Amino acid sequence: xxxxxxxxxxxxxxxxxxxxxxxxxxxxxxxxxxxxxxxxxxxxxxxxxxxxxxxxxxxxxxxxxxxxxxxxxxxxxxxxxxxxxxxxxxxxxxxxxxxxxxxxxxxxxxxxxxxxxxxxxxxxxxxxxxxxxxxxxxxxxxxxxxxxxxxxxxxxxxxxxxxxxxxxxxxxxxxxxxxxxxxxxxxxxxxxxxxxxxxxxxxxxxxxxxxxxxxxxxxxxxxxxxxxxxxxxxxxxxxxxxxxxxxxxxxxxxxxxxxxxxxxxxxxxxxxxxxxxxxxxxxxxxxxxxxxxxxxxxxxxxxxxxxxxxxxxxxxxxxxxxxxxxxxxxxxxxxxxxxxxxxxxxxxxxxxxxxxxxxxxxxxxxxxxxxxxxxxxxxxxxxxxxxxxxxxxxxxxxxxxxxxxxxxxxxxxxxxxxxxxxxxxxxxxxxxxxxxxxxxxxxxxxxxxxxxxxxxxxxxxxxxxxxxxxxxxxxxxxxxxxxx
Numbered sequence: 001x002x003x004x005x006x007x008x009x010x011x012x013x014x015x016x017x018x019x020x021x022x023x024x025x026x027x028x029x030x031x032x033x034x035x036x037x038x039x040x041x042x043x044x045x046x047x048x049x050x051x052x053x054x055x056x057x058x059x060x061x062x063x064x065x066x067x068x069x070x071x072x073x074x075x076x077x078x079x080x081x082x083x084x085x086x087x088x089x090x091x092x093x094x095x096x097x098x099x100x101x102x103x104x105x106x107x108x109x110x111x112x113x114x115x116x117x118x119x120x121x122x123x124x125x126x127x128x129x130x131x132x133x134x135x136x137x138x139x140x141x142x143x144x145x146x147x148x149x150x151x152x153x154x155x156x157x158x159x160x161x162x163x164x165x166x167x168x169x170x171x172x173x174x175x176x177x178x179x180x181x182x183x184x185x186x187x188x189x190x191x192x193x194x195x196x197x198x199x200x201x202x203x204x205x206x207x208x209x210x211x212x213x214x215x216x217x218x219x220x221x222x223x224x225x226x227x228x229x230x231x232x233x234x235x236x237x238x239x240x241x242x243x244x245x246x247x248x249x250x251x252x253x254x255x256x257x258x259x260x261x262x263x264x265x266x267x268x269x270x271x272x273x274x275x276x277x278x279x280x281x282x283x284x285x286x287x288x289x290x291x292x293x294x295x296x297x298x299x300x301x302x303x304x305x306x307x308x309x310x311x312x313x314x315x316x317x318x319x320x321x322x323x324x325x326x327x328x329x330x331x332x333x334x335x336x337x338x339x340x341x342x343x344x345x346x347x348x349x350x351x352x353x354x355x356x357x358x359x360x361x362x363x364x365x366x367x368x369x370x371x372x373x374x375x376x377x378x379x380x381x382x383x384x385x386x387x388x389x390x391x392x393x394x395x396x397x398x399x400x401x402x403x404x405x406x407x408x409x410x411x412x413x414x415x416x417x418x419x420x421x422x423x424x425x426x427x428x429x430x431x432x433x434x435x436x437x438x439x440x441x442x443x444x445x446x447x448x449x450x451x452x453x454x455x456x457x458x459x460x461x462x463x464x465x466x467x468x469x470x471x472x473x474x475x476x477x478x479x480x481x482x483x484x
Contacts, residue, residue, distance in 0.1 A: 036072040040207045041180055049076050066181055090214075092128040094226040094239070094302055097121075100216035105132055125283045125303035127229035165201040166480070174203065199480045218298045220244040221290065226304065227483075234277035234309045234368045236473050238483050239286065239302075241269045251288040253304070254279065258288075259345045259469065261422045272422055272483060274471025277368055277381055281308045309474075311368030313378055318458055325456040326373055330410050341405055341417060342425050342467045349421040351399035355478040356444050358398050358428055359451065359462045361389035367474040383472045384427070384465035389451040391460040395428050397442040398464075398478075406434050412463065413455025416448050424483075426475075427465035430455050 034045060042065045046053045057065045060074050068074075090101055098121040102112040113121055115131050124130070163174060171182045171194050186194055188206040197203070217224065223242040231237040241249060246266025251258040253273055260269040288300040318325070365386040370378040389395075397418060404425075405417035412429035416436060419425055432452025442448060453460040466475040 034074045034076050036068050036074065040068070041184055042066070042068055044180075044207050045074065045076075051077070066183070090130045090132055091229075092124050092126055092130060093229075094126050094224040095217045095221075096124075096214050097216040098124055100214035101130065104214035107132070123283065123303060125305045126226045127305055163203045163205050165197050165199055165203060169197065169199075171195075171197060174205075180205070180207075218290070218300055220247070220292065220298070221300065224300075224302075226302070230305045230307055231273070231275050232307045232309050233275050233279040233281070234311065234472075234474050235275055235477050236468050236483060237273040237275060237304070239271040239273070239288075241271075241288075241290070241300075243267050243269070243290070245292055247298075248291040249288060250291075251286060253286045254284060256469070258286075259423060261347050261349060270422070272424065272468050274468035274473045275306060276471050277309065277311070279306050281306055309368055311366075311370070311381070313370045313372070314365065314382070315372045316374070316458060318374055318456060319453075322456050323374060325411055326376075334409050334411050337409070338417075338427075338467075339470055342423075342470050344404075344419070345423050345469075346402075346419055346421040349484065350401045351420040351422075351424060352484050353482045354480065355398040355426070355466070355475070356396070357387075357479060358396050358426070358464045359387040359389040359393065361387040361393070361462070363476075364388035364461060367476065384429070384463050385475045387451075387462040387464065389460070389462050391451055391453070392432065393451045394447040395431055395449040395451060395462055397444060397446045397448050398426050398475075400441070400443050401426075403436045403438055403440045403442060403448075406437050409455065411456045413457070414449070414452065415455075418442060418448075423469040425467040427467065429463040429465070430457055430461060 034049075036045070042053050042056055042062070046056055049056075053065050056062070056074060056076065059077055062068070090105070092101070098112055098118065099109050102109045105112075109121060112118075112130065112132075115133065118124065165174070171185050171191070175182050175185050182194055184206060185191065185203060188204045191197075220243050221241060222244060225238075225240045227238040227240070241247075241260075244267070246262070247269070249260040249269040249271065251260075251271065254276065258271050258273060260271045262269050283303050283305050286302040286304055288302070290298040290300060292298075363385055365382055367382055367385050369382045371380040371382055372378045373380060395416075399418075399420050401418040401420035403416060404419045405415065407415070409415050409429075412427070414429075414431040414434055416428045416431065416434055417425055418428075428448060430452055431449040431454065434449040436442060436446075436448045451460055451462050464475050466473050466478050
């Protein structure tokens, strides 16, 4: 207490004229004056100086630690310790290795591996959170995924990120993820109603430094981006490579071959990956092979974490006249027909941005749920998204592309299939009337048919599927996110 009183007296005059800056060390080296910047919280300030919120609050007579003001000067006791710029954690990005990350922070590979209980240094994965401190933190803060955090060049004193709101996000969840309060986000973004945010909205995340990168890429590969950082069963993942010279890119993931598409003169290659539903959560290798014009092959391996989709269950009661459409032989034959159509890879991309909704109606059944038909076992899953559209209402193309099928299927009824390029197909099922034929090119919003109740149904509706590289994936991810 004596030290605190003396320090307060010594610095009282200083605080009256001290100019606005982020931190200034006093001559004794035991107290730092920190000027609060826009978007900062006491939690973030305490984390930077490696002390507790309670210590700062007590030292500055702050009754409410959640209420500090921009420009407010805080006394920070440092106990002669040097303030470190090394963060607490690092998020592994595509193209990084444990060695490159350790070098970035002045550590040895053994130190970094030990601090994270890593026994195989080649098994780190994209999105993995590595502890950089000598002892793991008791309650590590969640780290944002790379695909939704875009650096914003504001100032060295108050770095910020732009976060793109995802489905299911709330301001509270986003604030917690970054160690902020809801009020921090409200002030930074001029939000009038904290309960209302929408998917795709971009929010400023104040006072959060973008993660550093420690890429360790092969020659001629300048960048690699995995989007999203962690894949989810039943969804779509994307890998994008930028190379110095045109290269042919091939690869495998989950024992399936990967196809790539080239842009910008062959120096940007994009791979779209459908992650099969029921893929067990875990870390899986992606083995890429890059071949240059001289025929020289360069391998590039990544480890990708796959998360559970958590899709749930539902019970379906079919129309009595459609029960025979549960015949497994019939289902298998139709699936084989579909897979044959979807196996064709068109290198031209016709879609641009997110897909549009195929019907002006509410969703009656989402993708991925395990299904029990007519009281039977839960041995099916919903391969698309259902829209409770009225009979005869229009069915619209979700993106530009060529019609590759327009006919009748047993389970899906009257169906239209559109090839959008890059291995992406959309399927529109149970129609009454079809207005297009094979070979037609359609644009976004083109009416291709009408809603009906053909095939295996409980009543009139539109069943909409999206296939990526031969895999059925969640269509609504494509509505909410762009893979172009």
